Amino acid sequence: DAGITQSPRHKVTETGTPVTLRCHQTENHRYMYWYRQDPGHGLRLIHYSYGVKDTDKGEVSDGYSVSRSKTEDFLLTLESATSSQTSVYFCAISAGGFSGNTIYFGEGSWLTVV
């Protein structure tokens, strides 16, 4: 257990509405990530953070923004949700030290845009 909590776990929203997914970690890890998972694509990186207020884009960042105002929380926002953003979203952290620079994942957030 890497101490990662995602919320909400399930959400249905309408096209055009804003949506925020929250990732909370309890172990003070520097690196945090947001991935999305779609059939035939595996997991693809949306955005990542390497510290408070330090974020960067991944390979599928269009339509998403992120914020990290404190170490433990990394927020993913869909400013105006579209049906193409229906997906499973995973938050992840990078754990070093005895964990050997391994990335661990939260349990996922299922988002449906109707």
Add this chain to the structure above:
Amino acid sequence: AQTVTQSQPEMSVQEAETVTLSCTYDTSESDYYLFWYKQPPSRQMILVIRQEAYKQQNATENRFSVNFQKAAKSFSLKISDSQLGDAAMYFCAYRSAYGNEKLTFGTGTRLTIIP
């Protein structure tokens, strides 16, 4: 940019038998990490095994082992004594030892265990 390829969308194996899942990757870097993750129907991403590129010895975790061929850029996963609980999607992933430490994933292999 690095790429990871899993050429077997689906595999099946008899319970108690051995199965090997294939993964190849492309990189120009010399130092990196490779991982296999398991995703059961619950969709939880579970780390199965990891390999450091600088280590020649293949990683082993109980019934799971890898065949790491650095020159060939190949990283296969062998599951011995397959069990019903091994049924899942398996993802191969690459991580550079430099920079932002993100993972690049393959598209996955769905493993079915036949009782």
